[in-house]
Amino acid sequence: MATAGLPWWRNRRLIPWLVQAGVGLAVLVLVAFLVTNLVRNLTAAGLLLSWSWLDNPAGFDIAETWLPFDAGLPYWRGLLAGLVNTLRVVVLGLVGSTLLGTLAGTASFSGNALLRSLARVYVEVIRNVPLLLQLVFWYFVVFLQLPNGSAAIQIPGLVLAKSGLYLGQPELVNGVWQASMRVSVEFGALLTGLVVYTGAFIAEVVRGGVAAVPAGQWEAARSLGFSPLQTLRSIVLPQALRAIVPGLNSQYISLAKNSSLAVACGYTDLYSVAETTLNQTGRAVEVVLILLGSYLVIDLTISALMNGLNQLVQLKER
Amino acid sequence: MDSPLLRRLRRDLFATPLDGLISIVLVVALAASAAGLLHWALVQAQWAVIQANSTLFAVGRYxxxxxxxxxxxxxxxxxxxxxxxxxxxxxxxxxxxxxxxxxxxxxxxxxxxxxxxxxxxxxxxxxxxxxxxxxxxxxxxxxxxxxxxxxxxxxxxxxxxxxxxxxxxxxxxxxxxxxxxxxxxVSPSEWGGLLLTLLEASFAILLCFPLGVLLALGRRSALPLLRWGAVLYIEFIRGAPLITLLFLGQNILGFLLPGGLAPERVWRAAWVLTFFAAAYVAEAVRSGLAAVPLGQLEAARSLGLAMPQALIHVVLPQALRVALPATVGQFITLLQDTTLLSLIGLLDLLGTARTVMANPAFLGKNAEVYLVLAVLFWGCCAALGLGSRALETRLNTHSTAKA
Amino acid sequence: MIEARGVEKWYPNGFHALRGVDLTVEQGEVVVIMGPSGSGKSTFLRTFNALEDFQKGAITVDGITLSDDLRHIDAIRREVGMVFQQFNLFPHLTVLENLTLAPVLVRKLPKAEVQRRALDLLERVGIAEQAHKYPGQLSGGQQQRVAIARSLCMEPRILLFDEPTSALDPEMVQEVLEVMQGLARDGMTMVVVTHEVRFARQVAHRVVLMDAGVVVESAPPEQFFANPQHERSRQFLSQIS
Structure with a gap:
């Protein structure tokens, strides 16, 4: 094709490159502008990028940790303890919300009309109220109103009191509950809030997945003498998993990200430690990098695991 | 005795003994909770906290x-x-x-x-x-x-x-x-309550939409630089919790711009919300674009329409129709996400609620306040969802493209 | 009107789709291109209005040489109409809006005038009463007739047809072919990729057989169907009859 003497703004082959060069240049200039400012402003504030402050003693305490931590330990230990706290609530949240979501999702196929509509109402209420509002509700209105001492709510093997949630064989010693395992009400409120919220979304994923299974499968199972519950469990759900697993992936990732709202119920997670660290050190850039990096790693891990599971589910079909 | 109502009841609630048991337990539990809630709302709850602070909830310290x-x-x-x-x-x-x-x-x-x-x-x-x-x-x-x-x-x-x-x-x-x-x-620091919530949400919704459409077009572009740029942006934003981005906006934006150019805290948050929601809207629009057959673009181009004309008059109207439910879903999420502003010290509805409850006169009135906010948000979000579904059915009455 | 010389095209995956194709189409001529699937006939047709690009050779349409010059491409697309196998009507616009969109946007003609012309054209293809319906409410045959009218509304000097009846139910093929026959009678220059032997026999001035990216035979229909010169043509004819 002849191109000689063609002005550039009419050349079909040149224009894509010119557009890309233009956009690339604009982005480059913007980034250069921002970075120059950043360096100049950070230098002026004496906060140029450095990681050595991570070794300084933190000087703050964390109320509830799995990793041992006290104010004398360095910042990085504090951030690590926060990360472990985040992971703890995320892992338990994944398990809990999957159970609740599957329950609510399958309940929407129940023969019992009351159960069906209850599942519907649960999903519609939870999805239309902000998570943060739900978290403060659980914390301030439910968990902080729990009674203490002998008035605490006692279920065999479990005691719910304002001073914490006790598992194992809780006993009352001098008006204070003691047990082999105790978690704080802060953790309880956060976990409950996340599980109830994510459960509603997972219920929708499960419902969509089950609805995607052809009606003929139900009829075939019914004609073989399966009960509705048996049909659901051994015929429909295994097939629905194909559609459910990808949907679960994104719900799991949003649960991990949403766990960063822990600060609303007073639970010390990674974000909360990071905020305290920033307030003490002023190291905004480093702290934000650590935060973004950590959540990215968590997201990628969940994605990788779910992709593995997805392949397992899809292969079984063949 | 075998009225249709009774028959329906039997079929829906008492088909099997197990069903019957579940139904009875549920009815008792629901009745008990409803009675408890009603008793609390009418007798125990002290709604004065809402009545006394209605102006604060509406406009903050305007x-x-x-x-x-x-x-x-x-x-x-x-x-x-x-x-x-x-x-x-x-x-x-x-x-x-x-x-x-x-x-x-x-x-x-x-x-x-x-x-x-x-x-x-x-x-x-x-x-x-x-x-x-x-x-x-x-x-x-x-x-x-x-x-x-x-x-x-x-x-x-x-x-x-x-x-x-x-x-x-x-x-x-x-x-x-x-x-x-x-x-x-009137300085933005004096805006609050519903006013601030609606302002931030509407600002972000209005601006994130065109931005999201551009990102989606970029992600589906044939030009590698645009495509990879859009992918990088979208995935970066979607990988980060909103609160960390708001945190970034409050603490780092000041360093990124020359002194004095950084906007007011309220506006920083609004921009972060906008850029955050744009990535999610882009994904919704992308699925809409994927649903438009390539033949549509070819037909438009062969009629002589230039690329921008073909996109504006042929491809986007169809893509946005498909993307409508998901996009409105993102807008609803965005409205809910404005509550996170309370965590960075802004006085949106939830932030105002927290200051109200810090007032000794209303200490411990959490249930009343949070319940009212929940009902308010639920109403707005459910209405938006309902409207989107109605619009969707109406648009679907005439056909979508055949592949 | 169309002059293609030694056109060669490779797909990005390396497939050599066109291997030096020559074709000349005179004004007012109706050329039917036939050939087995994968022979490159649709690809070749789509190079005429730059829906596909090519790496070697030259194509001149209505005196304009296809090049990387956007102005030439725009000019050619204005003069060349195209009808697709899948109709590709715009489903979000009414039938009338489908017709008026391009003339108003591209030729910048006043809307009222274009609408008058569009209604005339719909009359001509026999669906004037459907002007305010949406494409999804029409049958396949009606949709394809609208697509033809949409191309005509730009007043093209050449019409390209890419298997216009392949996606239609058998009983609707005839109504579309009749419209095309009428156009041919009125002297429209047409290049048609199709498997419709009867259309080729009755309407075409010339039949071109393509196979494996080259033109195998080019002859008037009487000669092509009665007495094909090449072995490949005989094979093809025995397969489709």
Whole structure:
């Protein structure tokens, strides 16, 4: 094709490159502008990028940790303890919300009309109220109103009191509950809030997945003498998993990200430690990098695991 | 004895013994919770915390002597809403019902009137304020009625410009709220409550949409640099929790811009919300674009349409229709996400609630306040969702592209 | 009107789709291109209005040489109409809007005038009463007739047809072919990729057989169907009859 003497703004082959060069240049200039400012402003504030402050003693305490931590330990230990706290609530949240979501999702196929509509109402209420509002509700209105001492709510093997949630064989010693395992009400409120919220979304994923299974499968199972519950469990759900697993992936990732709202119920997670660290050190850039990096790693891990599971589910079909 | 009602009850609730047991347990549990809630709401709850702070919840610490500006804005908004609503019905198109007062509209009008009459009384607002709300609602319904009745008589050239009142009103609203053009400046730090929540949400919704469309087009572009740029941006944003991005906006934006150029905290948050939501809207629009067959673009190009013309007149209208439910879903999420502003110290609805409850007079009134906020958010979000579903069915009545 | 010389095209995956194709189409001529699937006939047709690009050779349409010059491409697309196998009507626009969109946007003609012409054209293809319906409400045959009218509304000097009846139910093929026959009678220059032997026999001035990216035979229909010169043509004819 002849191109000689063609002005550039009419050349079909040149224009894509010119557009890309233009956009690339604009982005480059913007980034250069921002970075120059950043360096100049950070230098002026004496906060140029450095990681050595991570070794300084933190000087703050964390109320509830799995990793041992006290104010004398360095910042990085504090951030690590926060990360472990985040992971703890995320892992338990994944398990809990999957159970609740599957329950609510399958309940929407129940023969019992009351159960069906209850599942519907649960999903519609939870999805239309902000998570943060739900978290403060659980914390301030439910968990902080729990009674203490002998008035605490006692279920065999479990005691719910304002001073914490006790598992194992809780006993009352001098008006204070003691047990082999105790978690704080802060953790309880956060976990409950996340599980109830994510459960509603997972219920929708499960419902969509089950609805995607052809009606003929139900009829075939019914004609073989399966009960509705048996049909659901051994015929429909295994097939629905194909559609459910990808949907679960994104719900799991949003649960991990949403766990960063822990600060609303007073639970010390990674974000909360990071905020305290920033307030003490002023190291905004480093702290934000650590935060973004950590959540990215968590997201990628969940994605990788779910992709593995997805392949397992899809292969079984063949 | 074998009435249809009984038969239905038996089929729906007592088909098997297990079903019957579940039903009885559920009925008892529901009745007990309903009774408990009712008892609490009517006897124990102290709604004074809402009644005494209604202004704070509505507009935050907006100066008392300047609040007439917000009233004026509300009046204008009501008039514009009534006008648009009426015109929508007065000028039927193939994709709209031809009746002037369809059932849904009557229902909406009655609901609106009921809210306007009931809520001020419930909140024990002052007589003057009550009266204002009644007048505003009457104005809205009057404009709806008048525009529906005489909308057809407006000459065509004038009619075409009427949608422009919305962007104009938005700009005017910004001036009325923040000051300028001879009005006293009201600093953003004095905005709060519902005002701040709606302002941040509407700002982010309006701006994230075009940004999201551009990102989606970039992600599907044939040009590798644009594609990878869009992918990088979208995945970076979607990988980070919103709170960390808000945190970034509050703490790092000041370093990224030359001294003094960084916007007010309220606006920083609004921009972060915008850029955050854009990534999610982009994904919704991308799925819409994927649903438009390539042949549509080829047909448009072979008719001589330039690429931008083909996108604007042929591809995007179809893609956005498919993307509508997911996009509105993102807008709903965005509205809910504004509550996170309370975590970075802004006084949106939730932030205002926290300051109210820090007041010794209202200590421990969490349940009342949070319940009211939950109902408010639930109402707004459910209404948005309902509207989106209605629009979707209406758009689907005529066909979508065949592959 | 169309002059293609030694056109060669490779797909990005390396597939050599066109291997030096020559074709000349005179004004008012109706050329039917036939050939087995994968022979490159659709690809070749789509190079005429730059929907596909090519690496070697030259194509001149209506005196304009296809090049990287966007102005030439725009000019050619204005003069060359195209009808697709899948109709590709715009489903969000009414039939009338489908017709008026391009003339108003591209030729900048006044809307009222274009609408008058569009209604005339719909009359001509026999669906004037459907002007305000949406494409999804029409049958396949009606949709394809609208697509033809949409191309005509740009007043093209050449019409390209890419298997216009392949996606239609059998009983609807005839109504589309009749419209095309009428166009041919009126002297429209047409290049048609199709498997419709009867159309080729009755309407075409010339039949071109393509196979494996080259033109195998080019002859008037009487000669092509009665007495094909090449072994490949005989094979093809025995397969489709």
């Amino acid at each position: 100066p008392l002597d300047q609040q007439w500006r917000l009233w004026l804005l509300t009046i204008l908004l009501a008039a514009a809403t009534g006008l648009s609503w009426g015109l929508l019905r007065a000028l039927p198109r193939p994709d709209r019902p031809a009746r002037l007062w369809p059932f849904n509209d009557r229902l909406a009008a009655v609901l609106l009137a009921g809210l306007a009459l009931g809520l001020p009384l419930l909140l024990r607002l002052g007589t003057a304020i009550q009266l204002r709300w009644w007048v505003i609602t009457a104005l809205l319904l009057l404009a709806r009625w008048a525009a529906g009745r005489w909308g057809r008589r407006i000459p065509d050239p004038v009619r075409r410009w009427i949608p422009l009142i919305w962007p104009l009103l938005y700009l005017l609203g910004m001036v009325l709220i923040s000051g300028g053009l001879g009005l006293v400046n």
